[in-house]
Amino acid sequence: MKQQSKLELIVGMFMIVGIAAVVYLALRIGAGTLVGGDTYELQARFSNTGGLNPGSNVVISGVPVGRVEAITLNTTDFSSVVRLRLRKDLKLPTDSIASIKTSGLIGDKFLALSPGADDEVLAPGALITNTESTVDLESLISRFAFGDVKDKPAAAATPSAETPPATPATSTAPVTQ
Amino acid sequence: MNLRTLFPNYAVVAAAVSIASLPIQARAAEASETLRAAVDEVLALAYDAKATTPLSVRVRPVVEKQFNLEIITRRAIGPGWKQFTAEQKTAAIQLFTDVVIRTYANRFEPGDRPVINYGKPVIPDAAKPALRELPSTITAAGKTFAVVYRVEQAGDSWRIYDVIIEGVSMIANWRSQLDPIFQKGGANAVIEALQKNLAQQPLK
Numbered sequence: 236m237k238q239q240s241k242l243e244l245i246v247g248m249f250m251i252v253g254i255a256a257v258v259y260l261a262l263r264i265g266a267g268t269l270v271g272g273d274t275y276e277l278q279a280r281f282s283n284t285g286g287l288n289p290g291s292n293v294v295i296s297g298v299p300v301g302r303v304e305a306i307t308l309n310t311t312d313f314s315s316v317v318r319l320r321l322r323k324d325l326k327l328p329t330d331s332i333a334s335i336k337t338s339g340l341i342g343d344k345f346l347a348l349s350p351g352a353d354d355e356v357l358a359p360g361a362l363i364t365n366t367e368s369t370v371d372l373e374s375l376i377s378r379f380a381f382g383d384v385k386d387k388p389a390a391a392a393t394p395s396a397e398t399p400p401a402t403p404a405t406s407t408a409p410v411t412q
Numbered sequence: 413m414n415l416r417t418l419f420p421n422y423a424v425v426a427a428a429v430s431i432a433s434l435p436i437q438a439r440a441a442e443a444s445e446t447l448r449a450a451v452d453e454v455l456a457l458a459y460d461a462k463a464t465t466p467l468s469v470r471v472r473p474v475v476e477k478q479f480n481l482e483i484i485t486r487r488a489i490g491p492g493w494k495q496f497t498a499e500q501k502t503a504a505i506q507l508f509t510d511v512v513i514r515t516y517a518n519r520f521e522p523g524d525r526p527v528i529n530y531g532k533p534v535i536p537d538a539a540k541p542a543l544r545e546l547p548s549t550i551t552a553a554g555k556t557f558a559v560v561y562r563v564e565q566a567g568d569s570w571r572i573y574d575v576i577i578e579g580v581s582m583i584a585n586w587r588s589q590l591d592p593i594f595q596k597g598g599a600n601a602v603i604e605a606l607q608k609n610l611a612q613q614p615l616k
Binding site (some may be wrong): 334 | 482493538562574579580587
């Protein structure tokens, strides 16, 4: 009798450990959250983030170092602001470049960081403005292949007033979760 | 398809870079106004039918005045820049400037004068009021290209530190080429690569 309850206890503990492992893996692999490591957040401003999604990989030299947490629209200048979560041990120079790349021709989009050479590093929450947006490949190909039907403008336009700065924390509305 | 190799095949785009990548000058005036003046200056040089000296020679003083060449070179080389000696940095800035000017100037093909439209200047980051992005479109030979100039205020002048054509950054483009060279052979390999590139591009 005593031996049977001991066996049940071991089986129960085994089940609990198994469930915990499954939950951990689900969070780690599926949800895009880096559980268990120190992380910090950065933001990056793009004119176009088409195809990039929350959970997309952030890589440096092809090595995953974080995830895209959220993508929001700046309703002032209609730019796209991406929130990234990176490993805390990464110290990125302020002149680092964030580019949206594609795995192959039609693969998933990911965000590639190219560290710069500045002595100063990006503080948590800082905004990366040196960015390369998604390249509209279809539009480019069609323009090179078939030409452009747009008429030439009659005269150079005059630049108007400056667009106010991006203030992602207060003036953005989420477009994707 | 590699966009970085696609672009150089089109002289129009090269001309756009040549025009666009030429500088801004400003003294306390707005960045966008000085960009227009600088572009006009470059266009005048590019379409000067009486000029006998090569375009790259003619535009160099304007580029040196309006571009922040040290920052551009440093950022184009990337993290390896910190391992360059002072002499290597000086040599790299000179060589990189020559390579960039000659690359784009040699591809310039005089045709119809391009039409340029300027958009609203943008302050990309409220925490960095000295930065501006100046969007524009260049229409040449029936094709329209989106060109964004990134400029930074230093004192009372604005200087270009990057040009983005159809979403492709000039600095990112060069960094993707120079950083691997540095990783393989260090600063000397970068300088040798720039020297070799320059030797392959005669003055036109």
